[in-house]
Amino acid sequence: MNAYVVLKTLHILSSTLLFGTGLGTAFFMWFTHRTGEVAAIATATRLTVRADFLFTTPAVIAQPLTGYALMRLMGLDLHAPWLQAAMLLYLFTGLCWLPVVWLQWRAAQLAAAALRDGNALPAAYFRYMRIWFALGWPAFLSVIAIFWLMVAKPPLWH
Template sequence: MDPYLLLKWVHILSSTVLFGFGAGTAYSFWSAHLTREPATIAKVGKMVVRADWIFTGSSGILQPVSGVMLASVAGYSLGESWLIVSYGLYALAFACWAPVVGLQIRATRLAAEAARSATPLPPAYFSAMRLWFWLGWPAFTALLAVYWLMVAKPQLW
């Protein structure tokens, strides 16, 4: 098979897993949070954290690796303006996503403790979720912008 097509297939497939799991796990955890039921939040949180490590994490590594390989096979310079802006946006998305995983673990642990002791969700849980919510948006928006840059490949300067 043509190495270019193979790499592009991997790169696009990986972006689907990255974006799909990123948005999908966030939606699931937010839906669980809205129930305000500690046991539900703890259960869904555990699944979401696992899925984020396995799928979002691995595709998050594969994405820039396959991207750089793709650029060299396709004959693009790594200094193309649309690629440089993509690196920045991808770094921003990663910088927001990494603490989000930590916050998910914290919120899940607090919900599990509340479920075990049959007490309401503590204020620390709500502060973790507030930060989780607000860090998710820049990561999501940055990836949308990267998708556009990948598709349009504009010369920005």
């Protein structure tokens, strides 16, 4: 097996993990949040934080590393407009994702404390979830745009 096949496989697998884990955990966390059931919310938020640590974080690291290696190996121009747009969107996605990681970690802590103490979820939990939800949409749409750019490689500007 040659380096190109290994790198491309790792790049595709890490993008799949990034997108799939993000979409899956967001779906379950949001719809569990909407139930208002503290025990379920505590479990969903805890597992979302764990999934981000185990799957999303390694994929976030692998994407630029394998992408850069593929660029070099394929002789792609770093200044190609589609590639620059993809990299900017990736950075933008990261700027959305970093606060999301903190927000869901804090939401998990607040839900666990509410469950442990037999209390309702505090106002801060709901504030964090509104911001989490709001940051998720631009990140999600940016990842879809990155997929399109990687496949289509359109001539965006010259």
